[in-house]
Amino acid sequence: MPRPVDSKGLPVQLEVSGVSVRFGRRIVLRDVSLPALRAGEIMAFVGPNGAGKSTLLKAIAGVVASEGEMRLGEDDLRALPPASRMCRVGYMPQSQDARTGLSVLEAVLAGLDLLMPGLSRGERRARAAAALVRLGLEPLAGTSLCDLSGGQRQLAVLAQSLSHDPVALLLDEPTAALDIRHQYEVMEALRGIAAGGRIVALVLHDLALAAQWADRIVFVKDGGVYASGRTRDCLTAENIRNVFEVEAEVLRDGGHGVHINVLGRPRPA
Numbered sequence: 001m002p003r004p005v006d007s008k009g010l011p012v013q014l015e016v017s018g019v020s021v022r023f024g025r026r027i028v029l030r031d032v033s034l035p036a037l038r039a040g041e042i043m044a045f046v047g048p049n050g051a052g053k054s055t056l057l058k059a060i061a062g063v064v065a066s067e068g069e070m071r072l073g074e075d076d077l078r079a080l081p082p083a084s085r086m087c088r089v090g091y092m093p094q095s096q097d098a099r100t101g102l103s104v105l106e107a108v109l110a111g112l113d114l115l116m117p118g119l120s121r122g123e124r125r126a127r128a129a130a131a132l133v134r135l136g137l138e139p140l141a142g143t144s145l146c147d148l149s150g151g152q153r154q155l156a157v158l159a160q161s162l163s164h165d166p167v168a169l170l171l172d173e174p175t176a177a178l179d180i181r182h183q184y185e186v187m188e189a190l191r192g193i194a195a196g197g198r199i200v201a202l203v204l205h206d207l208a209l210a211a212q213w214a215d216r217i218v219f220v221k222d223g224g225v226y227a228s229g230r231t232r233d234c235l236t237a238e239n240i241r242n243v244f245e246v247e248a249e250v251l252r253d254g255g256h257g258v259h260i261n262v263l264g265r266p267r268p269a
């Protein structure tokens with residue numbers, strides 16, 4: 001996979017600065033700036049329910065209106081026509097609509113038709129097949145989306161999101177419905193995609209998964225960024241307490257394993 005670089009030969013970065021989102025009169029994201037998301041890295045957004053994580057991904061993907069700056073490499077994302085933006089920034093929403101009668105393969109092909117209309121029939125099929133293989137979905141290629149389990153459907157939508165090989169892949173809780181083997185396989189696939197020079201940003205509720213797989217972590221709280229940094233430095237008991245309002249211990253086993261023990265609500269000072 002060619003590594004996307006800008007005109008100076010530097011790896012492409014996704015830059016988000018001063019982004020705000022309001023729904024009606026309510027401000028849901030306020031002036032959010034992120035550390036640059038670099039090609040090759042996985043960034044995890046964590047935070048309590050309702051903090052604004054999904055809204056942040058939607059703002060970057062262009063699914064909701066926002067203010068602020070968003071650049072991918074040399075492109076101003078706002079200035080891109082919607083189809084180009086969707087092609088460059090892949091987005092997988094938190095909930096998936098399965099009311100279509102399409103099979104898994106047809107759904108992936110339909111996504112490719114929309115985003116890469118210039119592909120030949122052979123290229124489309126090859127890309128779709130590669131996405132299904134990557135996620136172990138070949139046995140379900142002919143199964144209707146309506147007949148899949150929640151986890152299988154999540155994998156099918158993920159296949160759709162990555163089949164067109166976007167420069168940046170934004171995933172909202174991609175492992176939420178998956179068993180531990182599939183969680184591992186999805187995270188391993190995402191690691192491979194990042195290592196191939198793509199940007200991967202995802203919302204995760206499972207802090208241990210974030211600890212194991214994310215290079216960088218962003219704690220989102222009350223519509224803003226509370227803390228961000230290298231996962232090893234930033235995933236601390238103090239940040240967990242201040243963001244989630246629980247006492248926790250973060251136990252590292254010396255390898256990649258991290259255990260988060262939640263001990264209870266913080267004691268009043």
Ligand SMILES: Nc1ncnc2c1ncn2[C@@H]1O[C@H](COP(=O)(O)OP(=O)(O)OP(=O)(O)O)[C@@H](O)[C@H]1O
Nearest residue numbers: 023026028047048049050051052053054055056094
């Ligand atoms: N379309 C909308 N209209 C009005 N308010 C919205 C809309 N979408 C989200 N919100 C509000 O914005 C806030 C942030 O929602 P968001 O879905 O981004 O949170 P989240 O951090 O992803 O939460 P969760 O972990 O529960 O998925 C919530 O208070 C939610 O009610």
